Structures are given as C-alpha cells and as structure tokens.
Amino acid sequence: MGLSRRDMNWKKWSIRVARLRALVRAGVVNNEGFYTLGGRLALDFANSHERVGREKDGLASFEDLLTFLKSHRLLHEDEASDLHMFLFQNPARCQKVIEGLIQLRHEFRQVLADLSSGWPANPDFMTKINDHLAGFRSFLKLEPASEGMVLRTVIEEKGPEKLMFPIVRDIADFLASDHVEKTKSCANEDCGLYFVNLSRNGRRRWCSMSTCGNRAKVNAYLKRQEA
Ligand SMILES: [Zn+2]
Known part of the structure; x- marks a missing residue:
C-alpha cells in the first residue's frame, strides 16, 4: 500500500522538523533555522541567505527580518509587534529596509570572500558602512539586567530603519577586529x-561537523571503500 500525498507531505515535514531539531541541539542553527555558527552577528547575517527548512532566501521578507532579529535576541516581542503594525501602514518603507539589507549582505559577502582569500577589504564598503552609521542618532542608556546593570546603545529612530543598526554596527565592529584575519569560508565549496x-x-x-564536516568524512570513507 502506497502512502497518500497527505502522508508523504507529513513524512517530509516530520523529517524536516527532526533535522532542524538535531541542528539546534548541535548549536548549528537557532529554533528558526537561521545559522548561528558564524561566531558573531555580522557573520550570521552574512549566512542568513540560507535557512534550514526553507528553500527561499532566509531574509525574503520584512517578517523574515523580524524573525531573524528576534531569534538572535536583538528584538523584543513587543517591539516586533509595533513593527508589524508599521509594515501594515507603510509596506514600501519596510520593503526598502529589507532591500537595503540584502544589498548590504551581498557586498559584505564579497568583502568576506576577499578577506578569506587574503585580500584587503574594499574601501568602498567601509564608506558604505560609515554612511549607514552616520544615519543613526543614538545615545547610551543604563538599564537593569538579570544581574546588575547593562549599558545599552539606544537608537532614536523608531521606524524600521532601526533594525539595520545592530547588523551595521557588528559589521563595523568586525571589520575593526582581529576576527578579520580569522574569517574562513567552509571548505565545502557548495556550502x-x-x-x-x-x-x-x-x-x-x-x-x-554536523553538516559539511560529516558529509566530507562520509565521502572520504566511501572513496576508501571504492579503492
Ligand atoms: Zn559548510
């Protein structure tokens, strides 16, 4: 007896969920399927085109961006619901934010490709990051934390553009850090x-190791068996 289409879909879905859970347990992705293996936000953002369990771009829509930031604990639920309202009122402005981020990610990935092959970062990219940074008006604020207090940078902007801030800021931080020389692309060329x-x-x-590393190990094993 063959499986009905509904059973097949259910089976596919449950395999997908099991795979996501295993990768979450291994610390490779977060609950929303975004990769967290970059070691910092800037690189997780660079990797955000891939999202486990999804075929399209991980940041295909403004809602995806909200989910990305929430799942990285960079956006509170209530702020996210305000921005959802904003999306309803002004979809064009939200669309511009997401398009700007996709373009930024594209350029940042080119910079990362250069850096990981030993080239310096393109100075045009630095200019672009500086232009973004100059657009944010911010102040410092002391806030209670679970233990003691924490000093936070608060952005005056209330609109959707503020969502770019943590990303732009961490890219800037990254470029000014010794992580630049330590950046690598996965040895799996298809990754x-x-x-x-x-x-x-x-x-x-x-x-x-849970994804490309294991695959490479298995492939090497199979090759040895063939020989
Ligand atoms: Zn990989």
Missing part, C-alpha cells in the same frame, strides 16, 4: 557559509 575560526589549533575547516 558558502562563513565563520570566525576561533578553534584553539586554528584548524577548523567546516562550517560545522
């Missing part, structure tokens, strides 16, 4: 994920 190589011996080759 395209970037990470900061903080392994003690500096020999990390794969985005994660």
Whole structure:
C-alpha cells in the first residue's frame, strides 16, 4: 500500500522538523533555522541567505527580518509587534529596509570572500558602512539586567530603519577586529557559509561537523571503500 500525498507531505515535514531539531541541539542553527555558527552577528547575517527548512532566501521578507532579529535576541516581542503594525501602514518603507539589507549582505559577502582569500577589504564598503552609521542618532542608556546593570546603545529612530543598526554596527565592529584575519569560508565549496575560526589549533575547516564536516568524512570513507 502506497502512502497518500497527505502522508508523504507529513513524512517530509516530520523529517524536516527532526533535522532542524538535531541542528539546534548541535548549536548549528537557532529554533528558526537561521545559522548561528558564524561566531558573531555580522557573520550570521552574512549566512542568513540560507535557512534550514526553507528553500527561499532566509531574509525574503520584512517578517523574515523580524524573525531573524528576534531569534538572535536583538528584538523584543513587543517591539516586533509595533513593527508589524508599521509594515501594515507603510509596506514600501519596510520593503526598502529589507532591500537595503540584502544589498548590504551581498557586498559584505564579497568583502568576506576577499578577506578569506587574503585580500584587503574594499574601501568602498567601509564608506558604505560609515554612511549607514552616520544615519543613526543614538545615545547610551543604563538599564537593569538579570544581574546588575547593562549599558545599552539606544537608537532614536523608531521606524524600521532601526533594525539595520545592530547588523551595521557588528559589521563595523568586525571589520575593526582581529576576527578579520580569522574569517574562513567552509571548505565545502557548495556550502558558502562563513565563520570566525576561533578553534584553539586554528584548524577548523567546516562550517560545522554536523553538516559539511560529516558529509566530507562520509565521502572520504566511501572513496576508501571504492579503492
Ligand atoms: Zn559548510
């Protein structure tokens, strides 16, 4: 007896959920399927075109951006619901934010490709980041935390453009840090994920052992069997 279409879909869905859960447990992705193996926000953003369990771009819509930021604990639920209202009132402005971020990610990935092959970062990109940074008016604010207090940078902007701030800021921080020399792309050429190589011996080759590393190990094993 064959499976009905409904059963097949259910089976596919449950395989997908099981795969996502395993990758969450391994610390490779978060609950929303966004990769968290970059080692910092800037690189997780660079990797956000891929989202486990989804075929299209991980940041295909403004809602996706809200989910990305919430799942990285950079946006509170109530702020997100305000921005949902904003999306309803002014979809064009929200669309502009998401398009700006997709373009920024594209250019940042080119910079990462240059850096990981030993080239310096394109100075035009620095100018672009500076233009973004100049557009944010911010102030510092002391807030209670779970233990003691925390000093936060607050953005005066209330509109959807404020969502770019944590990303732009971490890209700037990254470019000014020693993570630049430690950035690598996964050794699997079909993968395209970037990470900061903080392994003690500096020999990390794969985005994660649970995905590309394991696949490479299995392939090497099969090759040995063939020989
Ligand atoms: Zn990989």
